[in-house]
Amino acid sequence: MNITIEEDIYNRLEPFKDSLNISKICENAIIIELKIKEINMEGSQMDTLIEKLKIQKQQMTKQSTSIGIEEGTQAAKDLDYSDFVLIAENQAITEEIEDWFRECYLENLSSDVDKESYEKGFVQGILEVWDKVREHI
DSSP states (O other): OOOOOOHHHHHHHGGGTTTSOHHHHHHHHHHHHHHHHHHHHHHHHHHHHHHHHHHHHHHHHHHHHHHHHHHHHHHGGGOOHHHHHHHHHHTSOOHHHHHHHHHHTGGGOOTTSOHHHHHHHHHHHHHHHHHHHGGGO
16 A cells, blocks of 8 residues: 655655654554544444434334323223312322222233323323213213
């Protein structure tokens, strides 16, 4: 491999060429540049991984919310008037039904369901039912 350097650098190098290992200096410079390129490539791969994981998380969140809505809508038939009122007031699963919710629903979820998104969807499903029935009570 041959390298070309600018004339002014060559002229500055001339008095020291016998005391410097030019090949080693070039090799070290190339190694440094390669490391920088590899780190940048790893960074690019990391960016790709991050984007992929963001998309997967978004998909998991949407799917988990949808499952929660569906199951919350079905579970609403087992709730009492006071449960509906508390859930509507708190916009969340309340202490009064937390054990029931955990035992009947959360413990049976597969590992690919995001529990937080599922619970939000579950509450949303219950509230959708409540919105439909409360005006008839």
